[in-house]
Structure formats: structure tokens, C-alpha cells
Amino acid sequence: MAQTTNTVDNAQSSNPPKRSVSPGPVLEQDFVRQQVQKQQKNNFHSTALKQLNMVSQTVNKTALHPGGIEPQREHTEIEEELHERAHIDYDRVAIVANPSVAALYEDALVYETGSAITSSGALSAYSGAKTGRSPSDKRIVKEEGSEKDIWWGPVNKPMDPAVWKINRERAVDYLNTRNRIYVIDGYAGWDERYRIRVRVVCARAYHALFMRNMLIRPPRKELEHFHPDYVIYNAGAFPANRFTTGMTSSTSVAINFAEKEMVILGTEYAGEMKKGIFTVLYYEMPVKHNVLTLHSSANEGSNGDVTVFFGLSGTGKTTLSADPKRALIGDDEHCWSDKGVFNIEGGCYAKCIGLSAEKEPDIFNAIRFGSVLENVVFDPVTREVDYEDSTLTENTRCAYPIEYIENTKIPCISTSHPTNIILLTCDARGVLPPISKLTPEQTMFHFISGYTSKMAGTEQGVTEPQATFSSCFAQPFLALHPMRYAKMLADKIKEHKANAWLLNTGWVGAGASNRAILDAIHDGSLAQVEYETYETFNLHVPKTCKNVPDEMLNPAKCWTGTADFKGEVTKLGQLFVENFKKYESEATADVIEAGPKV
Template sequence: MNSLAAKNGLSLLLEGENVYQNLSVPQLVEKILSRNEAVLTSTGAIRATTGAYTGRSPKDKFIVQEESVNSKIEWGPINQPISSEIFDRLYHKVLSYLKLQDELFVFDGFAGADSRYRLPIRVVNEFAWHNLFANQLFIRPEEDEKDSGQEPFTIVSAPNFKADPAEDGTNSETFIIVSFEKRVILIGGTEYAGEMKKSIFSIMNYLLPEAGIFPMHCSANVGQEGDVALFFGLSGTGKTTLSADPKRKLIGDDEHGWSSSGVFNIEGGCYAKCISLSEEKEPQIFNAIRFGSVLENVAINEDTREADYDSAFYTENTRAAYSLDSLDNIVLPSIAGHPNTIVFLTADAFGVLPPISKLTKEQAMYHFLSGYTSKLAGTERGITSPEATFSTCFGSPFLPLPAQVYAEMLGKKIQEHNSEVYLVNTGWTGGEYGTGKRMKLEYTRAMVQAALEGELASAELKTDSIFGLQIPVHVPGVPDGVLVPSETWADYGAYEAKAKQLAEKFKHNFTKFTSVKQEIADLGGPLV
């Protein structure tokens, strides 16, 4: 089955009278409520639950082995191969299943705010609330943009279709399969809407480098003088909190491309974690959750329909999906210049990384490849003490190409545009988790502000003896004694032992990058 055959099969399905294409937000909300897919909350947002799957299913994600991509994909546990025969058989099964449904919903839009590099997408949904999710997360076309002339990448999502692993060649009832040649993403067996968003990001992580564009899993904002900042970081590092700055306009909160002209948002909306969300702490997100927004797995008061953001009744991975135009302090279109400052965020529960350090290009590539943070005790079953975790390029589940491709693009961009890069530790100081204390947010904000305003570009630096990091001697608004981790511990011997333990984890993790230039492996990382 080639791309045309796949397209023709889908076209026949979408010719039915039961197919609703590009419904408005009010129309979708009406459908959602009439179909009992979700409930209306007190703010006008709809709240849906996703059953057994409250997060992504990485073990059920596949890429079809096709001649045009075989030699390019980094095959392995993240990019699992599946045959064209298995895909074709399952694809026809899903289309036959969808043909029997009372109603189907279609959204046509784009990924990529820069019109020169955008990808037309089509989302075909069994659920109306999934179609509203796509309406909020992806870029809605203007009237004159609806026919781009390009063949779209199509998501076909059938949550209630369950695969039979023995018959269908999957690992479970759930499947997320990408065919680059047929330009189809096939999703089934899961109601978690985030699979659609992240599948398109994975596609862009494959396509953009071919056009010389660096795809990034980061947030981005721009200052009053037009200076651009990027924030990379895994969950719990403070990426959303630190990038949401009332003095700076948000470009986007999660996915961006960096072209020869500057950065652009890949999405048209935000998919924010909202566990413990409050108006006081994150007013922009809190106030964006209104009519048209989608709350996912958030507990609500059944009488008042008010959201209980402190509850983890369904999951800690509660989410809110809303359009960028729900926010006030944004850049539209979501495009800006080249980044002046890049911030890597980590929450080091070992309490040994400096709260801020200035990175060379090589160190930036090293820490980008490492993607380090800590999982804390109690956050996952079986974790009883802080556990180092490394997510390559701060987004390993979404990288179809070898990690070195992305790291080399980063290094080239840094060199071309003289971007300053900083590693900021929002984790522990004065001891490890359980002994020390979390770095004060006011100090972290002061450090980030100093970095963004260029105050640290020529600051006096001292070298950390274990990690080889360059630590500013002074940062406005931060006590000097806080800046050097070893000086915050009561027992230097305990600090040194813990720091060397983490450094060894860095080194062990980095051994998997066999093709990285030796200068990065030797100079960019921890020195033990």
C-alpha cells in the first residue's frame, strides 16, 4: 500500500455523511456534551478522563520500516521497527472500524508557525473531545491558508479499537505507528490525547533537520528589547514557571524550531501539567483554562463543577490543553529572532551541581546530550531515594534520528549566533534531598534574570573541581555562598563523595554516544 492508496482509503471513509470536518469550538463542545464524552466545568472548559492510559505508552510506539527511512532512523527501544505488512493490515482494520462509527471528526491545520517550514496536518478522530484537543494544540489555518497544496500528515485516532498482539504484531492493545512514506500516524487502544501532540513533534524532529532546522523540546520567550531565550528541562525542573515571565512575551511552552531566521513555535497551543495549579503561582495558565480548553484527568467537584487541581485522584499527570490566544502575554505569530540565551534546567536531588554555571559550546553539547535531572523518592513506585535520570536532548522519546544529529545542530547554532548557555540547578543545596533544602525560587529567578540580561556574559568565573563547570563568583541578588555547592555542605567529605557518585553516573550514561567527537566526551563532561 503506497501513500496514494492509503490516502484513497481514508478519503472514501471521510466522504460519509457522518463525518464532521473542522467544526468550530462551540460546535465541538456541543458534540462532546451530547455524546457524554466529557463534562463542562465551572470555567467553561470541558473535562475528560482517559481510563487506564493517563500518559504516553512508549513501549507501544513504532516506526514502519520503509526504504526511505531505514538508514536514517535510530532504531531501538524508543524507535521500534514494525513491518509495512503489519501496518497495512492494521490500518485497514482501523478504517473498517471507523466506518462503523456513528460520527467522526476531522481537523485540518498546521504544525510550525513559520509558513516557510510548516507541515499541513489532518487529524481524524473517533472522539469529539480529541478533535477539540487538536483544535487547541495545533495551528488553525486562516481562510487563505486552507489549501496549502501539500499532502498532509494524517493522524488516524481510534481509541476504542483494541489491537490483538498475537494477530496484529503489536506489544499490547495499544499502538502508535508512524509511516513516513504513507504520511500516516495510526493511533489506537489509548484515550490519552497527548499521543497525538507528541507524534506530530516526533514527525517534525525527523523532517526539520532535513531542511537544516534544529527542532527543540523547550519553551521560549522574548524580552522587551527583542532578546530571545530558550528553556530546556525535564518535568519538575521549573521550565514552565521560569519561562512564564510577566516582563517577557511567550513564544511557546514546549516545541520549537530554530531556522536560519530565528525560532518559531511548532504548535498553536499549550499542554500544561496542572497538578497543584493555582492562580497565585501560575496565573497565566490558571486563567487560560476557559471555554474551549480541555482538562484531562482533572478531578472536579460534581456539584459545582470546579476543578480540584490539588487532587491526583486519576493521576498526577493532570493536563490542560488551551490555545495560545487564551494567553495575554504572547508573541503572535509565534516567531522571533535567534536566541541570545539558552538555559538548561535540572533539579539535582544530590545537591552537588552549581545553582548556575556558564557552559562552553562543548559543555552545552555534552549536557544537552545528557539531559540530566533527578527522580525523587515517592514519585514512582520503587523509588526510595533520589535517582538520576537522563533524557537525551531533553526529549529522547521524540527523537527519530541519532542524538548526535541534534547535538551537532545545537553546537553549530551556538557558534553561529554567539548564544550564551547556562546550566541552572533548581534542585537541592546544602545537602542531598532529605538533608539539604530546595534552592529558593527567588534566587533561581535572580540567576536566570542575570543570565538573560547579559550580566554574566563577562562575569568572573571559578572552575568546579569535579564537574569542570564554570561558576560565576557573584550574581546580583544571590548570596555568594550559595553559588558554590561544596561551600553549602557542612561536611566537605560527604559532598565530595556524593558529587563523584553523580559524576560517574554522567560518565556511564555518556558511553552510549559512541559517535560523539572525543573533544565533547572529554572536555564537556564531568571530571573525576
Template sequence: MSKAFMLKPDLGYLNLNSDRALYQLNVAELVEEALKNGEGTLADSGALAIDTGRFTGRSPKDRFIVCDEVTEKTVWWGDINIKFDPYNFDILFEKITKHLNRNDFYVRDAYACADERYKTTIRVVTETAYQNLFANNLFLRPQVNGISDPEWTIIAAPSFLADPLVDGTRQSNFSILNFTKKMILIGGSGYTGEIKKGIFSVLNFILPEQRHILPMHCSANVGREGDTAIFFGLSGTGKTTLSADPERGLIGDDEHGWSEDSVFNFEGGCYAKCVDLTAEKEPQIFKAIKFGALLENTNYFKGTHTVDFTNINKTENTRVAYPIHYIDNAVIPSIAGMPKNIFFLTADAFGVLPPIAKLNAGQAMFHFISGYTAKVAGTEAGITEPQLTFSACFGKAFLPLHPTRYASLLGEKMQKHKVNVWLVNTGWSGGAYGVGRRMKLAYTRAMISAALQGDFENIAFEADPVFGLQLPLSCPGVPAEILNPRNTWSDAREYDQKANELAQAFVSNFKQFEAGASEEMLASLPKVVENTH
């Protein structure tokens, strides 16, 4: 008897030989396969440690969407959503499936969306066992052995290289979404994030249009009183870390939907950054790194199989993927009620945004559609130090539709449910990157805790003169002097100059959205002045 289930699906519709398929292997079998294939080693914690090869982050310039009748007039085309010819897709499909048929490959049926009303079924076909383990950990796991007719199919083959001159790609690696055939092709990259974000892009296309659901690049947790909190932010801003709160139930760490009556996780697992991870700072994530977890691009201490989380020789984007039930206080199924608080997380490399500020409705919409942060080293190919960026809706790279579609949905839901919205700077304080220091995690946790518990309701606020944000004058467990970022700089005039510089960047970026902006949003633009004080 094969290790795989005896009842394999007929993969003829994919041009794949079902006899070659190792179908729905369990975790132990996948780890055994990966070790047998030389894909990785076991860390002393029991986790499988692998290297993803040339790519240790996503490659956004090599992500395409097939342009056809379904997408031509609906997709927000440009440098994020790059057009791909249907004919070239079909040619690549034939080539990649022929490539897979030369050896055994791995097939896993799973689904996305914890709210059963919006379930999207997925079949994941991978060249390597570790990619299939990733799919098992990150997607939701069906209770039955497989799915007879999945809606979407992902085919991922790291060793298959495209010929750009023939296949229409930019270079040998690619990630291509086809909304007509409901298929994603990934080749030339072993980075598992391409699999995860491919399905996220799919849900960002279908849920707003078909279900009036807001898809969100966010983490979410819920308190004992049922108060849901949402944390928006790009990779590296602290979504996973800050949502892993032992006092609150974890709904999920990265991707969610907001329906008419629920907030629900798209995924069945977590994909956490590992750089400088310690049991003291992030006990829940550290504890989750055990048998069944997948470590990516980490390094061992010399002569051991103990992971050195400070070692970033391969990349700063070291990762661990694990099923959500590895977190003790995970909410299963991952569904909760309407949010009470929303946090916009930004890693401000300028060091001028406050550690926490309360936003009015217009400011919330403005900062959501701006999506300001600094891209943290390693999350994308070529990023070696924080870079200023504006990523619409805190997830521009994954938005097939125009950002105003998501922003209007957020505004509608936010005002209907009277949600508190906070801007939280997890980046630099006391100076810009290279001079200032990264905000202490303990302080950020204390400020978020204060917001969740309503501690700011009886505290006075002051308005920031440039960004118009409301800054609390005090916060339990946080030195009062750091709450106003201008006070943390050694030279206040240098702060003013840097604040104006960032304000100008906000204004310039927002010009692309001005035509569709409301009066409230336009009134929330920063005030660029020569001498603020």
C-alpha cells in the first residue's frame, strides 16, 4: 500500500498522471518524504528546516494575471497587476505539468475561509514535500479525506524554469493567476509565500464583488468579552507578534474577511517572521516551533541542530509556518463577531509618527488608503534595509481591484459598527532609521492593551500640528515623554524637517486617489508647513 490514500483523485483534467501523485499525506509522512528527498533537516525542536533557494521572499515583478473577458475590465492593471496572455498561460501549463509528470509529486486538498458560508476549496499540487507541508499548515484542513471537485488549483514547481523569450515571463520565475480557469501557476521559486499570497489575491478579487465581504491583510484576536480587534499592517510591522496575545483568543495572524456579521480567518495557520525570536519576547510563536512546523531559511548554531534566530546570513525574512492550533489560545473555528478596535500598524522609518494616535473617520480612511510603512528587509527580493512605501489598504501587492473598492467597503463597515481606529508606529523613535531606535515591543503592547481596555477614554489628548492626529498625554506602563515623538528627538528642528518631508510624501502619494476621495478624507491630509512650531 502506498503512503498516500488509496482513493486518489483523477488528475487527468490537469494533464497530470495520478499514479505519480502522493495524495493527502499526513504531517509525519510529508516530513519523512522531505528528509528522504534531501529537502531539509530536523531542528532539535522537531520542526522541519528547509531553504527556499534563490528566492527567500516574494518577487512582485514576476506576478501576473491572465487578461481575458473575466479580468480585462475589472482588474486594476498596472505595475501590481501585470497582464499575461491566455495563450502563454496555456503553453506554460502544458510545460509545467509535463515537468511534474517526470517524478512523484504531492497533492493536497484544502480550503480557505473559516466561515463555512464563504468556503473556497483548493487543490495544491507541489513538486516538493515541504511545499505540501506548508499548504497543510497554512490552509484550512478538511475533515474528510480530500475534496472531489475543488474550485481552485495551485501548481507549484520550484525547479521548473520558464524561458522569458518564449513564455512571456519577465525572467525564469513566475506566479500567474488565471481567474477564468481558476488556477495559479508558480515556477522557478521555492518561496512558499507565493502559494499563500496567490490565494489571498484570489479572495481579494471574488469576495468584495460576489459576497460584499471586505478582505483584509490583517491579524485579528478577540477578548473574553467578545470584543474583536483587527491589526492591519504590511509584513514586518508586527501583525503576527501583536495579535499573539496570551490574554486574547487568536482568530488569525494575516488574512481575514469582514462580512455582515462576522470577522473570519481565511487561513488555517500562521506564517511568522523568526528574526531575533526568543521564548521571552514571543512565547507563543516560539512554542509553536515543534514537529509539524516548517522553518524557512534559518541557520543552526555551528555543530548543532539548534536554530540561531539571530543569524540572518541567508535572509532577514526567516519564517516559520505552523497550523493555528499550535497556538494555545487559538479560536477554533477561527470566527468572531464585529470589531470594536482597529489598529493600523506602521513601521515608520522616518521616526516622526507617534507610537499611538486615535483617528477620526476621515483620518482612518486616509491612512487606510495610504497604507504607509517601511518595507522591512527580506520580505521582498532586493530589500536590504527599510524603505519608505505606500501600499494601498496595507496590501497593495495583493489587490486585483482598485483600492477605492476596498476603502469604501471599510468606511461603510467602520461607520456602521462605530469602530475605534488607532494608528500605531512599531518603527523608529528618537530619530530616523540609522539614528533612532525601534519602538520597544513592551511599550507597543502596553499601548494596544490600554486601547483595548478603554484606558484612553478618561485621558486627555493633544493634536499633532502636522498630521492632525490625536496623541494621548499618558498611557499606563509607557513613559509619557515618548508619546509625542517630537520630544524624543535631540534636535526638535530636525524632527520638524523630517515630519514635513513625510507629510509631503503622504500628499504626493494621495494625488492618485483625490478624484474619488470624500471631503472627510481630503480634510485629513497632513499640513505641510515651513516651521510647524
């Protein structure tokens, strides 16, 4: 005990070393201990902080970016820009620009309650009360430059420019109360012709590391005079004023296409930043460059053939695009230009619930130093993460640089146009065929529908699968009317003679057979077999496929359910027709005709 006391006394008596990357002198050691004690008292997630000797003294000395700024110091270019553009008080707030991964780890451990290093080396962080996106709180500022293009409605609710100014000022005021804020600069889009320069201004090291992973990281030389196209002000720890006109809660995620800015209030969920940039690309690319933005994964074969996978969460987009025989271009967000396909992101944001080295080794092995684990539960002694534990949320996630996936194509861009377009659905009703070949009109219909289904789980009284429709497999992120994206997709499919498929990952025995079906698609054999028409949906279903039993290819031939098969098919068809009514005013007759006949 005496030895431990002496160690602590010695630490108190010695001043911490200065750190060259800090914007000013480091704070005194007693302040360091105050921060540790605060976390000891309030930390509910990591018991390691309850014993001071388990917290690295070196970390506490070197991780501090002080609130006190050195007088008469010459300000950096970034500081001057933030001061001019947003009135950030650079004489009071330390602006930590583009810090290293190690520095962000250190700051997260010292300043953010519950942050810890897991056994794999990844940083564990918590997003607070919100553990998922808040789509009902998304707003687009209504201004004359973009007003005529935006798909106004439940997805894109308008915000008055005056309210935008109030929220923006509220966010800046909050950032000005912090001792330190972080600036992360990066690109969105691997094609240099279309990429946008993004700047993130935030108060949490966790958010900074997340966006450092998710954006494309510029070389240090390009950061020296980096001038952003879009700026995100993330003041998520501070609530919006819910009494402000148009606010429905204390959360606000707002985008202003005229000012090229995004403001986040009332949610610390990091995914809001990623998807905010996605919405920006859903507007900028089609409107300004005639480039199609896609919520998809993509990979490339050894001969340069590209496959694009569309799908909602849980349909297998990430899993199926991870193919040892093909290079990964990206797992979530892409653009299709006149030259080919390119990834928007520099990282991956993978779901972690139920993750194991056996099921998804690529993702499992990517969770290491530099990665951010979000809202996971881990053993406080061994720091082993329990990926089965959904105590905090089902939506446990990990953000990591895309190069952490071994079989990745770097740069994440292909000069080939897609050979195969695969729309993924997980039909728990069991009435959609495992694989169907689509006409261009059917592709538009099913792309706009964006169907999948999920079991009701624990909801009392619900006994059948619940249908989910999300237009373009990306409804919460769309900026324009879905038909606009669908027409662009159909035109590109026709121009480049791509094959379009509807792959159902929800049928019994789907695991190995899905891989066999994909192999047959990629080697070209499935496009050459004989097809038959599937009733009601009028889908073209192959009669045979290598390594898949013939009877499994048509649900009518292997139906074992107690319910009437035709009745179930009709019921699902009616759901499709009913959902599509909201798009009929913009759809052409041949697209409407491509839907189910009920």
C-alpha cells in the first residue's frame, strides 16, 4: 500500500511533459487527477477506472489538449477559417486539428465516461441515450437553390432558414463552451472528379475518430491547405430547443444545401454524420453531375467484372459482398458514373450483434487498434467483447478503415461498369423465389419498392412476418424523388447491358445456396439456363442452377407451410401494389405494369 501511495505522490509532484502537437501548454497534474476521479465516480461501463493504478499515468499526462490557450499565439489557417465562418472562439477553445489515432484514444480515455480499450485494441465508446438514427428529426432547409429538386414529405421535412440559423448558433455556442474541439478533414468519394471535401467539427474524440475512419483520409500534405465544401457542426451532446418552430423533439439533424453545412443537436449517435454526408451525395451527384448514388455494396472479379448489391439492413449486403474470390470495392455507399463505380467512404460501419470469427472473419479481424466499437458490452477484467449481448442496443456497431479488410481494392474505384445488379430481399414469408431475373421495368419497380420483411419478435399479438418497404433501399437518406434514381438506374442497366436479379436471402437453406447462386451469376451460367414464369409476380425463375436443388428454385414446388400458398402469394402481392400507389404519379405505365397482378 505504501509503495502505491509513493507512486501517486511522485506523480503529483512531477509536472507532465509538454506535447508538441498540443495547441498550448498542458494542464497541471491536479486537473488530470480530477478528470480521472470524475470518471471513477460516474463511469458505469468500465470497472477498470475504479482503481487508479489501472489507468495509465502516461496517458493522463500526454492526452490533454488544454482549455487555456497560449497568449499572443499565431493562429492556424483552420482556426482562422472556423473563427470567420462560425465564430468559434479560438482564444478560449483549443482547436485540435486532424489528430492522430493514438491522440484520439488518449483523449477519449481521459475525457469521455465509459471509453475503454478492448482486448482486440479497438476503442469502445458509448453514444448516450440515442443508439440509432433519428429519421423523424431529419430536416432539409427550404431554400430556392434546392427547393424544386427535393422530395418533400415524411422523409425530407422542410426547415425554415430562420430556424436553421437558431440551431446553427445553438450548436456553435455549445462548441464554444468546450475546453477543446476536434476538426477532422477528409474526402467523400474516391473518384477525384466528383469527391467532396468534408470538415467535421465536434466535441467528442469518439466522433472525431469515427469520422476519421469513415471519410477518405487525405495525405498529410493535402491537409495543410484543406478548404471544405461541406462542414458538419456536431453538438450532439446539447439538445435542440424543442419549442423552436418545426422541432418535434430535442434532437435535430439538419442539412442546408445552400450554406453547405450540417448541424447536429440532441444525439451523440455517430452514424448521423455518416448518413448526413450520404444524403448530401444523394443530392449533389444526380443534380450537379448526373451521377447515380447507390445504397449498396460492390465487389470486382479478377477479370474486372463488377457486381452491385442493393439491400436493406439485415438482408446480407455486407456478408454477400465479402467474397474471397472477389475484391471488395465497398460495403455500403457507392456512386455509378460515366466511367464506372466508386466507393463514397474510406471505412466500414459494420453491425456487430452476433459477430464471430467463424461467421464473418473479415469484420471480426478488422476490429483492432484504430477501430471504434459502439455501444458494446465487454468483460471489465479481460476486456473481451460479448457480441451476443444486446443490453445497450441491438444496433451494436464498429467503424474501421476499409483497408482493415484484407481483400479490398485500393483505391476503392472500378473503371468497369457493373455486369450484375442484385436486389437483395429477405422474404420471411417464403413466397418469393430464391433468385429471379428481372427486366429493366421490373428492376425499376422492385428498386422503388425496396422490399424486405422481418419477424415480429416480441410484439404481443403479431403472428406473421412484417413487410418493410424502403424506396431505392435507402428511403431515409434520399434527397430526390425515388423515381429519379430509378430512371437513372434503368438507363444505366440498358446502356451497359447489365443483368438485374432479385435474390431472396430469407428462404430455408439460403446460406450455402446463396453463394452457389452468386457463383452461377458471376460465371455467367445462370443467365444461360431455361426460365419459367412465377405466378402473380411474373418473375423469371431459373429451372436449374449449379449446386442448388431444382425443387428449391420455385417456392410453389417446395411449399410446406400450413397456410394456402396462393393466398400467401396474393397477400404479399397486394402489399406491393398498395405500397407502390404513392409513387404512381411519377411512374410510367410500363413500370406500374411490371408489378404483381392481384
